[in-house]
Amino acid sequence: MKVRVSVSLKNGVLDPQGRAIHHSLEGLGFAGVKDVRAGRLIELEVDDSVTDEALDEMCRKLLANMVIENYRIERVAA
């Protein structure tokens, strides 16, 4: 089973990477972009026996920095 973990910065946390992307998009002439936030995407291939609790613990212990980041876990049909 495939699991998709999205990790993004919490609101209010400064995001220099997102600002740089935003600035570059404007420099390339793309109009209508109001804000850009950069995050990470981690795709796991796991056994069906892996529980939601285990996935949650992986995020809290390793994949996300809970001080400044939020995470979202999605199970994707194989």
Next chain:
Amino acid sequence: MKVRVSVSLKNGVLDPQGRAIHHSLEGLGFAGVKDVRAGRLIELEVDDSVTDEALDEMCRKLLANMVIENYRIERVAA
């Protein structure tokens, strides 16, 4: 309108970051993880007038490296 762009490495492209995460998860005692791939998540806040074609062009010109990466664009209801 919020747009979520997921950028992930193409199959076959070596992913040292994903391997490091996989290794760390095993080191922490998590069983059942078969593979890990690391990617990027870019969340854009755009005007409703921004077309799918413009978003596609943003990805091809800046957000993704088309040689080694795939991208997926999702419009999220505001």
